């Protein structure tokens with residue numbers, strides 16, 4: 001691990017920060033100290049969650065869901081032993097993220113309707129392509 005060092009310039013007598021490749025700067029820069037933390041590659045999926053003009057509340061909840069960090073029944077039980085772990089929407093005995101986003105009857109109905117709309121839209125596009133319009 002390399003550190004950004006503060007040294008005194010011999011020419012001007014001012015203090016300079018020594019960064020990467022032995023470059024000297026007047027200002028401290030975090031880019032020059034990137035050796036302290038390891039940069040992780042950007043994951044393309046996050047662009048679908050965090051994008052300009054998104055509603056931050058929904059982006060945050062979606063981000064928590066992708067990290068399995070929502071306060072679902074199975075997770076709250078880890079924090080508090082006597083917590084109510086049933087689903088607050090349908091009283092399913094053990095609420096978890098799969099139940100919330102896939103298997104709950106209400107969620108399943110939403111997915112079903114979305115798929116109908118998607119299939120209908122796809123059918124219209126394919127139909128128009130076949131007709132040449």
Ligand SMILES: [Zn+2]
Nearest residue numbers: 087090092104
């Ligand atoms: Zn439920």
